[in-house]
Structure formats: structure tokens, C-alpha cells
Amino acid sequence: MSVIETHHAREHSRAFRHEALLYAGHREFLDGTVPFIREGLACDEPTLVVVDAVKITALRAALGGDADRVHFADMAHVGRNPARIIPRWRQFVDEHLHADRPVRGIGEPIWAGRGAAELVECQAHETLLNVAFADSHAWSLLCPYDIEALAPDVVDEARRSHPVVVRHGTRRRSRDYLHAHPSPARLDHPLPPAPAHAEPTAFATGTHVLRMLRAHVQRHAEDYGLDRDATDNLMLAVNEVATNSLRHGGGQGTIRLWCEGDAVVCEISDAGQLRGHPLLGRQRPTLDQAGGRGLWLANQLCDLVQIRSTPAGTTVRLHVATGA
Structure with missing residues (x-):
């Protein structure tokens, strides 16, 4: 049993489980994702992994022959526009999720190369996942965050948008989790002003x-x-x-x-x-x-x-x- 209280684990077994994986570097990424994938495969759970091409290659190598049982997609393509990610998860869930058979996924929409505007929309995406799948049958989504490459405020935002945070194999309830939109992702949060030369x-x-x-x-x-x-x-x-x-x-x-x-x-x-x-x-x-x-x-x-x-x-x- 994880560090999370037993009643909390039972609650999540009946609902959408949305967790942030905090990792530092390549080795910790694999240490956090490969067991998650293998756990799902052991239970015959359909699994979709949406990360960058380099990580897909590394995961395939680490999984060996089991990699053929996993669905992979390049986040650079799926998440070029962050608003397209939820529809991809919806498609996968609709195709594979049943009341008696959960599914699981790994999705990394936020990386160090994201621009400022993209980052805010990715943060909106992470929060809206909790809305999109609030009434779904139980399934698990793990969202990796590279704490070496990302700014501290980005990691703090992950704690607000994910009910559970995983670090070094330990799952803990996030004390900072907010079911409502985190501040940077709110619909009523103002955009930066248009440049002066962009006349209306x-x-x-x-x-x-x-x-x-x-x-x-x-x-x-x-x-x-x-x-x-x-x-x-x-x-x-x-x-x-x-x-x-x-x-x-x-x-x-x-x-x-x-x-x-x-x-x-x-x-x-x-x-x-x-x-x-x-x-x-x-x-x-x-x-x-x-x-x-x-x-x-x-x-x-x-x-x-x-x-x-x-x-x-x-x-x-x-x-x-x-x-x-």
C-alpha cells in the first residue's frame, strides 16, 4: 500500500486517477514510468503513452518485447496544440475503457521547450482533464514533470492540478490540489497586451x-x-x-x-x-x-x-x- 491513506486509495479505484510524476533526468523518468506500464500490462489494461520521440525509444528498449502491447504516440504531434490532447485521451478511453476493465496512460504535455503562451494552455489542459473525466469509469493517467528542466513555479502548478504526486515511487496526496482552475489557466485570466504596432x-x-x-x-x-x-x-x-x-x-x-x-x-x-x-x-x-x-x-x-x-x-x- 502506498503512503496515501487506505480510504483515499479505495476512492481512486472507483474514479479517474490523475497523478503527477516528479522526476529528475532520464533514469528517474524510466524508474517512474516503466513499473507503471508493467503494472497495467500485468492486469491486461490497455495502455497509451504520449511522450516525445526520444522517450518513446527509451521506453521501447526498457520494455523489450512488452513494448508491442503498448500504444505509443508522439506528444510533439498530438500536443502541438494542447487543446488537442484531451480529445486524444477521450478517443482512447472510448475505444478501450469498460466498467470491468480499466485503462491507463502516460502523458507529458509540459517540457522545457514550451513557449510561455503554450505553457499556460498546457496548464489549462492539465486542470481540465479533471473536468473531462470526472464521471468516467476508473482509469489512471500519469503525467511526468522533469523537475531539473522545468521552473519551480511550473512544478508548483502541477501540484495544484494533480490530486496525487509521485516521487521516487511514493504516492502522496497533493495538499495544494485545486479542483477549480488554477490561476494561470483561468478563462478570465487576462492575456498579455497585443503589441502597439498591431492596430485593430x-x-x-x-x-x-x-x-x-x-x-x-x-x-x-x-x-x-x-x-x-x-x-x-x-x-x-x-x-x-x-x-x-x-x-x-x-x-x-x-x-x-x-x-x-x-x-x-x-x-x-x-x-x-x-x-x-x-x-x-x-x-x-x-x-x-x-x-x-x-x-x-x-x-x-x-x-x-x-x-x-x-x-x-x-x-x-x-x-x-x-x-x-
Whole structure:
């Protein structure tokens, strides 16, 4: 039995188990993940591991012939946009989880190379996992955090978003866990201001307004070096988000574009407020769903989508990498 109280372990056997693995370096990563995988294989539990390509290679070597019984996916692909990770877990759970057969997974969405904006959305993802699978049959997800490579405040945030923390093989209840959104990941947490040179352009309901917006985006995207496919993706995402502004944001809004690092950023703001589910844009829409497709599609088309909504209005920032 682990250090966690017996009644707490029984509680987690009936619910989604979301744990942070704190490790330092390659050896500790393997020491923390390989036994977790083997424990699941011993119980014939389907297992999905979503980490980077280097770690996948190391895990395959450590598992030997058992590696063929494990599903692997590269987090650099699955989690390029952090909003796509929950749908991947949902797909795996829906395909393999049954009341009488748990599943388990390992997912490392946060690494030292993540940019500041990506990091906050990854932290939102970690918190929203607790919402997405609150009513699920029991399954286990272990989220590794490299405490040598990550800043201390990032590790502190992991303690707030994971009910249980694992270190050197010992599982402990996190005293800092918050079921509500941790501060950096809140929907009403303000985004950094747009650069001064990114002047706003207003748009409003009218003839051909969406076509004019797409042309506006195309001109700027090409000037900033986006290729044809990336430009098309951004134009389509803007079309979806601007349509939401016209329908639900008072029939008008503003658009800004700028280049930030190796990405083109397009910001759309309006006076509306988002009152939907916290997983809006992170759940695949159903065929009979009335709304929510626009933000879902934006997340499939863009490398990062930031959504913030306050009484003053809603802002959506779309990031598309230039490939530079």
C-alpha cells in the first residue's frame, strides 16, 4: 500500500486517477514510468503513452518485447496544440475503457521547450482533464514533470492540478490540489497586451464581411511568411471565430495581426461572453450539437488557440507557426 491513506486509495479505484510524476533526468523518468506500464500490462489494461520521440525509444528498449502491447504516440504531434490532447485521451478511453476493465496512460504535455503562451494552455489542459473525466469509469493517467528542466513555479502548478504526486515511487496526496482552475489557466485570466504596432481593424455584420476579413488575413499572413497551407488554415479559423463574433458578440468585433517569434498571431475580440462548458473547443462536437464547432475547428487548424472571456468581452488568439 502506498503512503496515501487506505480510504483515499479505495476512492481512486472507483474514479479517474490523475497523478503527477516528479522526476529528475532520464533514469528517474524510466524508474517512474516503466513499473507503471508493467503494472497495467500485468492486469491486461490497455495502455497509451504520449511522450516525445526520444522517450518513446527509451521506453521501447526498457520494455523489450512488452513494448508491442503498448500504444505509443508522439506528444510533439498530438500536443502541438494542447487543446488537442484531451480529445486524444477521450478517443482512447472510448475505444478501450469498460466498467470491468480499466485503462491507463502516460502523458507529458509540459517540457522545457514550451513557449510561455503554450505553457499556460498546457496548464489549462492539465486542470481540465479533471473536468473531462470526472464521471468516467476508473482509469489512471500519469503525467511526468522533469523537475531539473522545468521552473519551480511550473512544478508548483502541477501540484495544484494533480490530486496525487509521485516521487521516487511514493504516492502522496497533493495538499495544494485545486479542483477549480488554477490561476494561470483561468478563462478570465487576462492575456498579455497585443503589441502597439498591431492596430485593430473593426468589422461588423454586413455584405461580404467574412470574405473581406479572409482577404485581410491573407495579405498579412503572406507578408509575415506563412506558406499557402498555413495561410489557408488561418483564414478558415478566422472565418469560424469571426462568425461567432457576428452571431454572439453583438454583431461586430475587432481583428489584429502580428508576428510573434516563429508564429503569426491573429486576435479577434468582441463584446460577447462565453457561457459554455469549460471544455469548449476541446471536445469533438456531436452531429446534433447546436454550437461549439467554430472553436473546435480553430483548434484543429491552428498550432495554439487562446480563449479568454470576461464581462468586458471575449478575446480569441490564433497562432500558426511560420515554419521558420
